[in-house]
Amino acid sequence: MGLFGKKKTEKVEVSSLVKILGSGCAKCNTLEDNTVEALKMLGKEMPVEHVTDFSKIAAYGVMTTPALVYDQKVLIAGRVAKAEEIAELLKEVMA
Known part of the structure; x- marks a missing residue:
């Protein structure tokens, strides 16, 4: 009887709320570094x-x-923003 058997547990992939989209170029890496810095500031x-x-x-x-991207919403595209600007954007969307 499967009625009282063990429940199946599935691994659900938890996606990050903060994402950097890009090929891994220098600009993408700089935006990632600036985003990490902005999160630390906050x-x-x-x-x-x-x-x-x-x-x-x-x-x-x-x-x-x-x-x-924060919570599936594109905040910045096509440029590298400074940590201070990213912090302000994140503060607005996290509120």
Whole structure:
């Protein structure tokens, strides 16, 4: 009887709220570094995922990288922002 058997447990992949979209070029890496710095400025500890798959990047509607995504929303695209600007943007969307 499967009615009282063990429950199946599935691993659910938890996606990061903060993502950098880009090929891994110098600008993408700089945006990632600036984002990590901005999170530190805000006192937030969270992983920053770097997405390099172009089909996934295009799914966000981003045609020019690097881009910064928070909670599936593109905040910056096509340029490298300074840590202070990123902190302000993140503060607004996290509120």
